[in-house]
Amino acid sequence: MDRSACVGDKLRTMIIAIDGPAGAGKSTIARRLGRELGLFFLDTGAMYRSVAAEALRRGVDTSDEAALVQVARGIDLRFDEEGEIFIDGRPGGQEIRASAVDGIVSVVAAVPAVRAALVPKQKLVAERQGGVVAEGRDMTTVVFPEADYRFFLDASAAERARRRVAQRGQPELEEEIRRSMEERDRIDSTRMDSPLRLAAGVQRVQTDELTVDEVVAHLLEVIRGGDRR
Numbered sequence: 001m002d003r004s005a006c007v008g009d010k011l012r013t014m015i016i017a018i019d020g021p022a023g024a025g026k027s028t029i030a031r032r033l034g035r036e037l038g039l040f041f042l043d044t045g046a047m048y049r050s051v052a053a054e055a056l057r058r059g060v061d062t063s064d065e066a067a068l069v070q071v072a073r074g075i076d077l078r079f080d081e082e083g084e085i086f087i088d089g090r091p092g093g094q095e096i097r098a099s100a101v102d103g104i105v106s107v108v109a110a111v112p113a114v115r116a117a118l119v120p121k122q123k124l125v126a127e128r129q130g131g132v133v134a135e136g137r138d139m140t141t142v143v144f145p146e147a148d149y150r151f152f153l154d155a156s157a158a159e160r161a162r163r164r165v166a167q168r169g170q171p172e173l174e175e176e177i178r179r180s181m182e183e184r185d186r187i188d189s190t191r192m193d194s195p196l197r198l199a200a201g202v203q204r205v206q207t208d209e210l211t212v213d214e215v216v217a218h219l220l221e222v223i224r225g226g227d228r229r
């Protein structure tokens with residue numbers, strides 16, 4: 001049987017879960033993979049960022065967990081076909097990538113009730129779209145542990161900072177960006193609820209020496225080869 005046709009039939013309900021630290025290239029890779037496979041790209045970091053951005057707009061203090069949870073429960077989050085997020089109808093784009101959001105999002109994402117509000121929304125997107133390439137910190141462990149394919153994208157802290165700087169075009173801020181990323185990684189991987197971790201059976205891909213094209217090609221090879229979990 002032609003394997004690609006067989007894989008093609010299955011793609012409608014396929015879930016590909018990708019985790020990894022900040023700046024490892026998860027969004028870029030997941031978006032590209034989604035395009036290649038005809039699957040919806042689900043950026044779950046954008047959802048936590050949206051809650052953080054909305055909390056900033058409303059002047060909510062990050063120590064006020066009850067108020068953060070209210071924001072997370074009440075907010076209307078939607079994605080367009082390109083996977084871009086809309087917060088209560090307005091495009092989240094620039095706002096959720098602001099450094100003020102970088103500064104608080106890990107604290108917001110560590111609140112269990114905030115996560116409890118967002119995880120069902122993530123599962124609903126996967127259900128409605130009939131499959132996704134989902135990226136975040138707990139896709140492979142908590143949200144989609146039964147995903148068809150699970151990957152952990154990694155890179156050294158220096159390389160991840162370099163990529164972020166290239167993406168945002170602020171070379172003078174490299175040191176600050178690296179420190180802010182490391183602090184977020186520390187919080188994301190040491191929190192009690194759904195910490196970032198490499199779980200058994202998840203394929204780790206070290207990307208320092210690889211281009212985006214090479215990473216995408218490698219993941220596609222694994223997926224099309226049918227070498228599951």
Ligand code: DC
Pocket residue numbers: 022023044045046048049105106107109110135136137138139184188
């Ligand atoms: O991937 P990102 O940098 O956009 O993620 C923003 C923050 O949200 C980061 O601190 C990790 C957190 N996050 C999370 O806790 N769980 C997810 N599934 C996705 C992101």
